[in-house]
Amino acid sequence: MSPEQVEGRDIDQRSDIYSLGIVLYEMLTGRRPFEGDTALGVAVKQKSETPPDPKLLNTQISDELDRVILRCLEKKKESRYQSATDLLSDLEAVKKGITMTEKAPVIKPNLRPDERSQWQGSVAVLPSPT
Numbered sequence: 637m638s639p640e641q642v643e644g645r646d647i648d649q650r651s652d653i654y655s656l657g658i659v660l661y662e663m664l665t666g667r668r669p670f671e672g673d674t675a676l677g678v679a680v681k682q683k684s685e686t687p688p689d690p691k692l693l694n695t696q697i698s699d700e701l702d703r704v705i706l707r708c709l710e711k712k713k714e715s716r717y718q719s720a721t722d723l724l725s726d727l728e729a730v731k732k733g734i735t736m737t738e739k740a741p742v743i744k745p746n747l748r749p750d751e752r753s754q755w756q757g758s759v760a761v762l763p764s765p766t
């Protein structure tokens with residue numbers, strides 16, 4: 637939930653951008669930006685705390701991508717990207733700076749013990765194209 641959702645205020649596309657920032661953060665660091673014992677505890681942190689810098693958790697994140705992620709996670713929606721088009725523009729600029737010969741690190745998620753068992757041995761079965 638974006639900070640404005642936690643407060644019960646109106647939401648718009650910037651709340652979705654915040655959520656995408658959460659997903660990017662997890663994908664690139666293997667950790668959630670905000671952790672707590674309960675959903676309410678996480679929601680309070682999303683409203684009041686700054687997430688740890690993703691670059692500190694994965695040093696292969698470029699400075700530019702780090703800035704994109706943190707801008708998505710700004711507390712004030714006015715400070716976030718105002719549209720998906722603005723975000724896409726910056727992501728495309730970041731992509732141009734990536735050399736395709738570099739191998740991305742394998743990042744293991746930082747799961748709690750009770751979450752690990754649900755993912756162990758999981759296999760995704762996709763329908764075959766016909």
